[in-house]
Amino acid sequence: MKELLSGNEAIARGAYECGARFAAGYPGTPSTEIMEAFATYAGVYAEWAPNEKVALEVGIGAALAGAKAMVVMKHVGVNVAADPLFTVSYTGISGALVVISADDPSLHSSQNEQDNRNYAKFAKIPMLEPSDSQEAKEFIKLAFAISKRFDTPVFLRSTTRVSHSKSVVTLETPQPVEDRTALCFDAEKYVMVPSNARKRRVEVEKRMRRLEEFAEGFPENRMEINDPEIGIITSGMPYNYAKDVFRNYSYLKLGMVHPLPVGLIRKFASRVKKLYVLEELDPFIEEQVRALGIEATGKAVFPYTNEFNPDIVHRAITGCREDLRTLSARPLPPRPPNLCPGCPHRGIFYVLGRLKAFVSGDIGCYTLAYMKPLEGIHSCICMGASVGMAHGMSKALGKKGKGKVVGVIGDSTFLHSGITPLLNMAYNRSDAVIVICDNLTTAMTGLQEHPATGFTLQGEKAMGVDLPELVRALGIESVRLVDPHDLKTTGAVLKEELAKPGPSVVIARRACVLFKREKSAPEKPLRVDPEKCTGCRVCLRLGCPPISWKTTVAAAGEDRGGKKGKKRQGIAVIDRNRCNGCGLCRQLCKFGAITEVK
Amino acid sequence: MDTRGILIAGVGGQGIILASDILCRAIMTAGLDVKKSEVHGMAQRGGCVTSHVRYGKKVYSPIARKNDVDVLVSFEKMETLRYLDFIKPEGTIIINTEELYPPAVNLGDAAYPEDAIESVRQMFGTVKVVDAPTLAAQAGNFRAVNTVLLGALSSCLSLPLAIWEAALRKAFSPKLLEANLKAFHLGRAV
Structure with missing residues (x-):
């Protein structure tokens, strides 16, 4: 059966299909809908933890007890969860543990634009990166399998464009769930005092070598050899942007961005004439490719900041500005997000x-x-x-x-x-x-x-x-x-x-104005009496979306002014369809000009 | 079939995401590949919202290139002017006559462009102007502005009516369905 799913819904679906029944997270754009979608499946346990550190610790506990656990957060949430993250990499887990990091290139809804692929390298944890919803569903399953097989937490990295775009996904029948949970005592593995941690530290390096070998044959690291003139190493959403504009170039599409398949990269590089590394944010892959002694073009032509789009990719590779028609040249008033009408x-x-x-x-x-x-x-x-x-x-x-x-x-x-x-x-x-x-x-x-x-x-x-x-x-x-x-x-x-x-x-x-559970009977919308309004503009200081300023021409002989001796320049107007009647403006109006709509 | 693009633009809270969900479901039911993309979260609080929809035999990018969108559906008059670069010179533009003032206009610090429709008409051949709030009220639900505009869009695409109606049935509760079906047909007739 086919369904149109967002990347986030697909991650939840994939986790459910492969038998994960445990998830913890803290809401954060663009990750939130993963938990919300997962929580609706039958037989799952899903919780909002107070923060991402707690969520990860909850997930670690579940995984140590043998569960397949998913932990979900936005990129900056991983900063909060970093403390347990770096050490669970040492201990490994008994069941399986996948940490979702939803990054936000272009800072659509975030305070920074950090590239969390760096965490994979830093904490020595493998990372998969899907490029659309179908892959999101498949990759979470692969992530659980890798976690189990290599006794390691695994990252699944999404970005806003993957999480919040929708595409067609083929649904599969969920696997029957086997309960493999049990108390598992293994103090040398799970008590990270220095003497034990030193031993686990060595195991982590051994595991990374085994993962490097695994990456070479991982089917989601795939070569598409077409025109050998230009080869592009890429992953995630930028792969789609490039395919959209350069259908016939050759690609090495990496489903696993850490550790990298060094042999495969060398092979690909040897089969194409000019090699590009296409990645949003940091030159994470590019630096590793160059460290192999392979000549590649990356940040020399692609931006460091913000998410890409097909135009950026096209312009960077062809090196020319296309002859595009530009019509949006005139300056328009900006439309930033604003607090809702009636917001407490x-x-x-x-x-x-x-x-x-x-x-x-x-x-x-x-x-x-x-x-x-x-x-x-x-x-x-x-x-x-x-x-x-x-x-x-x-x-x-x-x-x-x-x-x-x-x-x-x-x-x-x-x-x-x-x-x-x-x-x-x-x-x-x-x-x-x-x-x-x-x-x-x-x-x-x-x-x-x-x-x-x-x-x-x-x-x-x-x-x-x-x-x-x-x-x-x-x-x-x-x-x-x-x-x-x-x-x-x-x-x-x-x-x-x-x-x-x-x-x-x-x-x-006071309850959020969008909050259904606490919603009281709707207040009557308010209006401004144009006779009483003196045009003092005090109500406009609230920045409430339905209240606007309307310039009026003073009629001949009109003597009523906002301030003594000054003709009023205009009046305030309230859009009754958007006003929710909260009454803040009425409290501010000294002239009694704001009243309920009759 | 090459990939075709539709861009829906407007202001947070106008029901743009729901409209593009319904559109994508209809396209998927018709047997085509489809991808859509928008940004949620902070941007939704009264800010600019866009939803890119791309469909065809096989779609890669969920967002369109400049000069590559076939139809722009603008839910707010002024917002139309922000996205003209995305539209093909021979593209179609559907404009809702509704005006929603941004903060700078509310405060009297900036002027709302009064000539949006006229200037778009000078640049594009096919411009459809829809008084969606009036039609939505006529259909019995003043919030159904998004469904009216979806109806207006439907007459520019070659999807069977039955597919649209099925997608609407799936999207709305029985309580809201009747008014929205009516709104859709009023928009389609524009």
């Missing part, structure tokens, strides 16, 4: 933006509040960084920073990696204020559950951690709960907390 974050960032404090931000929808007109975030590095950075900044500034340093973090991000830095803040005591934007879900990645939502990935009821109690237990004495849609109270509470000595936490709680 808008209120808190409106208030923060007016406090003139430095707001150390974090990873989530709320990072969008750095833009005009809210301009309510002044830094963003990685998951959980807001808390530690606010503390460090407050300590460094001393008295100068009193009342001027705020850290902002979402509920899911706080549980991911904000707890330990908050403990540190209580322990080493700084004056910063931390705001937890609690929208009761993991919103940015599409409304996933987390340990405070009361539900698991598979929809079962669970404990929901009480955030105020958790924060108090960490040693923070001043903990306040506010509704960010109440602008006045939120502003007053923040001012009070910033004035207090010592650390404090404000929890701004």
Whole structure:
């Protein structure tokens, strides 16, 4: 049977077809749908862990107990999980363990563009890389087989274009599952004290040599010899871009990008006249090819940054700009992503933006509040960084920073990696204020559950951690709960907390506007009374998508102005189809011009 | 058959991804190879969204080259102007008349281009203008703008109507199906 699947759905399907029944991960674009799709299959166990390190440790535990376990994360998640990753490479596993790293060339939804193929080399773990959904489904099966056969964790690397493109996949009947789980005692193999780890270190090198041999005959490392004038070594999505524009060139398509099949590369190089290495981001394959003494062109013509496309590949290899018709020359207003109408974050960032404090931000929808007109975030590095950075900044500034340093973090991000830095803040005591934007879900990645939502990935009821109690237990004495849609109270509470000595936490709680479970009856949309609007523009400072500015020509003899002696230049208008009636603008309008649509 | 390309463009929240899912299902049912690509996540929060669809006997790249797309379906008037370089000179453009202001326009810092449709008409021979919000409301669901535009696209492709209807049946719950089928046919008739 054929089905149209995304790369992510295909990975989940492949894992299920080959008998994997265990998965753990943390949501992160472009990886999220792998876990969501896997969790829907009958008889599987799938969980959202609080972060990627925990997810990998959960996967290692399952694999040590003999399970076929899949661990899923985005590229930067591997940084969080790096600690267990480097050592599970030493111990190996009893069952099978595949780690999915979904990379994001072009940073569509990420804070950096790191090339996680480097982790494969660094941690001495084999890595497979599919180029479309059919391969994604097949390669996860191969990854499990390699993991089992070589007693090693295996990486499957995807990129945004593979994860989020859809193509036709042939579905197969899932294999019957054999329960091979059992307690497996082998202290010399699994207790990584120096004396044992030194021995395993040697085993890792032996395993790499065996994998190098395996790579030579691995059928997914395949040569396509056509026109011998030009040969291209490539893998993943760039293979498709090249095939699209140069159907007749010769290819060495690598399904396994670590370790590389050295013999096969030499053979391919000897059969073509001009050799290219086509890869997005780092010259990972190119450097290894050159180290073999083989002449190859790679980053001399292909960019280091951003994802490729067929035009980039064509231009780089032919060396000429095609005579393309260009029509999009005129400058258009940009359309950056924005917080949704009715978003609970808008209120808190409106208030923060007016406090003139430095707001150390974090990873989530709320990072969008750095833009005009809210301009309510002044830094963003990685998951959980807001808390530690606010503390460090407050300590460094001393008295100068009193009342001027705020850290902002979402509920899911706080549980991911904000707890330990908050403990540190209580322990080493700084004056910063931390705001937890609690929208009761993991919103940015599409409304996933987390340990405070009361539900698991598979929809079962669970404990929901009480955030105020958790924060108090960490040693923070001043903990306040506010509704960010109440602008006045939120502003007053923040001012009070910033004035207090010592650390404090404000929890701004309101459900994400897209969140179905907590949805209350829809509010009535609002309108602007054109008679009462003075054109003061205060409501526009919210940056709410339905509110726009409309220039008006003052009628002859019109004397009503926004400010004394000034004719009004225009009025605010609300698009009723997009307004969800949250009422923030009404709270700001001093002239009573904003009312419900009748 | 060479690979053909369709580009659907608009603003996050307009139902572009669902529309391209339905389109791809219809193409697959017709027995062709098909690939599509779009970017989810942060971009979806009111930002620009595009979905590339490519189909034919054997498709490699899921994203199109410049000057290589056969049909552009633009869900938002101004967004049309962003993607003209992708369209073949003899390509077809379908434009929704809906205007969604980006932040700079909302704030009064930039002007919304008023002449989008006229300027596209000067550059391309086949331009179909669709008042999708009105037709969606007429069909009984103001959110069915995406289905109206899919209907308008359907009349430019040679897929049998039964395949389209089957793909719509698979995509919508019984509750939403009737209005969406109606929306599709209203768009198809434009």
